[in-house]
Structures are given as C-alpha cells and as structure tokens.
Amino acid sequence: MTTLRMTSIAGTTAVVLTALAGIARVAPAQSIASQVARVTNGTVRMTFAAKPGICGSGNSIRHSNSRGSTSWGNENNSRDVEWESDCSLGPARVVLDRRNGELTDLRFYVGGRWRPAGADVVDLGTVPAREAADYLVSIAQSEKGSMGEKAIFPATIADSATIWPALIKVARNPDLPRGTRTQSVFWLGQAAGDAATANLNSLVLDNSVDREVREQAVFALSQRPRDEGVPALIAVARTNKDPEIRKKALFWLGQSHDPRALDLFEELLTKK
Known part of the structure; x- marks a missing residue:
C-alpha cells in the first residue's frame, strides 16, 4: 500500500512539474505582452541581442554576411x-508608443545607448531575443494597421530566433494587411536555408494568395543564393x-546575369 501511495505521489508530482515546465516555456513571451499592455498611454522600451554582423547608427541598419553588406534606412538622427560611432554593433532596441491602450508607433534601432527617458517611458530592460521575436511576430499576426508591417524587420534581427515558419503563416493570411504580408515575404527571402526557398515556391504556386504577394515571393526568390534562386x-x-507571374520571373532572371537564364531566353525566343 505504501508503495502504491508513493507511486501515486510521484506520478502526480511529475504531472505538476510537466505542467509548470510548460508554463515556464510560454510565460516570458506572455510577460512581454502583459507588461506592454499595462501601459495605456506612454512609451515602452526593450533591448535584446541582435544577430552577429548587424550594426546601426540612427535609423540606418547594416547587415554584413557572406553575400555582402545590406543597408536599411538612411536617417542619422x-x-x-x-x-558615438558610424556603425555600432548591437543590441537591438525597440520602442513602442501606446495611446488609449493601442499601439500607435513602433521604432527600431541597433547599437548606441538610450537617451534619458521621460516620465511616460517604461523600460523593460534586456529581454530574451527569442521571446522578443515571438512578441514582435504576434504584433504582425494581430495588428490590422501598419504596426504589423513595422514589427517584422526587428523580429528577423533577433539572435537565435527562427521565425520563417511564422512569416509563411502571415504571408498566407488573407485577413492581414497586404503590406504586412508582402513584408513577410520579403524577409522570408532573406532567410537562410533551403526551407525558405521551398516555402517561397509554395507561395508562388498558391493561386489563392493575392497576386501582389505572389509577385513579392518571386522577387524574394531572386534574392536567394544563385544556386537556389x-x-x-x-x-x-x-x-x-x-x-x-511568369513575366516577373523572367524579369528577375534578366537581372541575374546567369548563363542558365540566358539559355532559357534563347529557348523561349527561338521556340516555334
């Protein structure tokens, strides 16, 4: 009888610990959302680790990788x-303005240091990068205005975060603004790995997706490494x-200067 009781207690404990572990996994992302939600009128700041090779100054952000250097934005203030430098390496910094409980603006920077905060600024400090990415993606998945579009880029910068599966869902969701969906496709094109190319292909082939989104997927394919794109x-x-869609593909093939593209053009032009 004692053995049975101990087994029952152990089993119950295991169930409780498993449940608590599940709560621990999801709580941090919820914590960011709940802390932001507490600010009805004001500004929320957060900081998180950026991917390696990313630096910033003002609204200009640069990312250097094996394919060269890419810049976004051109404002220095x-x-x-x-x-204090032209290109300051991480961390990533996100600023959220809220009015009457609604998100009214989202700004993103890399590097530097915060300016002195006003009385209406709430600083969440440094948050885990993956959880910051999850929170930003949740904005893209729920906001009906331009805030969803603005949230995608900083989510892609978060270190050690894999967000392309979520970007695919955003791109396929007809209830979201077209700008948010095309922005998702653009950044999907910058993602690493064969999976990104495969999912872009699936978007191009899906006639239930808006043509503009599919055209953006064609462009994103043109941004993939040459042997994939x-x-x-x-x-x-x-x-x-x-x-x-075929016309868009031919246009971007023409920009590739790849011999395989020239072979295709010759084939199409000489085809009877």
Missing part, C-alpha cells in the same frame, strides 16, 4: 537613441499558369 525562377518562368 533619433529621438530615442544616441550613437535561379533554378526556382526558371521553373516559375516555365510552368506557372499566371502569365504575370
């Missing part, structure tokens, strides 16, 4: 952050049923 674009140009 900010009311939220100040810098060019064959995918050739397949689109050969087989896609939508003539406008």
Whole structure:
C-alpha cells in the first residue's frame, strides 16, 4: 500500500512539474505582452541581442554576411537613441508608443545607448531575443494597421530566433494587411536555408494568395543564393499558369546575369 501511495505521489508530482515546465516555456513571451499592455498611454522600451554582423547608427541598419553588406534606412538622427560611432554593433532596441491602450508607433534601432527617458517611458530592460521575436511576430499576426508591417524587420534581427515558419503563416493570411504580408515575404527571402526557398515556391504556386504577394515571393526568390534562386525562377518562368507571374520571373532572371537564364531566353525566343 505504501508503495502504491508513493507511486501515486510521484506520478502526480511529475504531472505538476510537466505542467509548470510548460508554463515556464510560454510565460516570458506572455510577460512581454502583459507588461506592454499595462501601459495605456506612454512609451515602452526593450533591448535584446541582435544577430552577429548587424550594426546601426540612427535609423540606418547594416547587415554584413557572406553575400555582402545590406543597408536599411538612411536617417542619422533619433529621438530615442544616441550613437558615438558610424556603425555600432548591437543590441537591438525597440520602442513602442501606446495611446488609449493601442499601439500607435513602433521604432527600431541597433547599437548606441538610450537617451534619458521621460516620465511616460517604461523600460523593460534586456529581454530574451527569442521571446522578443515571438512578441514582435504576434504584433504582425494581430495588428490590422501598419504596426504589423513595422514589427517584422526587428523580429528577423533577433539572435537565435527562427521565425520563417511564422512569416509563411502571415504571408498566407488573407485577413492581414497586404503590406504586412508582402513584408513577410520579403524577409522570408532573406532567410537562410533551403526551407525558405521551398516555402517561397509554395507561395508562388498558391493561386489563392493575392497576386501582389505572389509577385513579392518571386522577387524574394531572386534574392536567394544563385544556386537556389535561379533554378526556382526558371521553373516559375516555365510552368506557372499566371502569365504575370511568369513575366516577373523572367524579369528577375534578366537581372541575374546567369548563363542558365540566358539559355532559357534563347529557348523561349527561338521556340516555334
């Protein structure tokens, strides 16, 4: 009898610990959302680790990788952050303005240091990068205005965060603003790995998705590494049923200067 009681207690304890572990996994992302939600009127700041190779100054952010350096934005001033160098490495910084309980603006920076905060500023400090990415993606998945579009880029910068599966869902959701969906497709095109190319292909082929979103997916394929993007674009140009999508694929193949694209053009031009 004692053995049975001990087994029962152990089993109950295991169930409780498992449940608590599940709560611990989801609580941090909820914590960011709940802390932000407490600010009805004011500004919320948060800081998180950025991916390696990303630096910023003002609203200009640069990312250096094996394919070169890419820049976003060109303004050097900010009311939220100040810098002492032209390109300051991380961390990532997000600023959220809230009015009457609604998100009214979202700003994003890399590097530098916060300017002195006013009385209406709540600083969440440094939050885990993956949880920051989850929170930002949740904005993209729920906001009906431009805030969803603004949330995607900083989510892609979060260190050690894999968000492309969520970006695919955003891109396929017809209830979200078109700007948010096309922005998701654009950043999906910057993601690493064969999975990104495969999912872009699936978007291009899905006629239930808006043409503008599918055209953005074609562009995103053109941004993939050449050995991934060019064959995918050739397949689109050969087989896609939508003539406008085929035309977009041919345009971006023309920009690639790849011999395989030239072979396709010759084939199409000489085809009887």
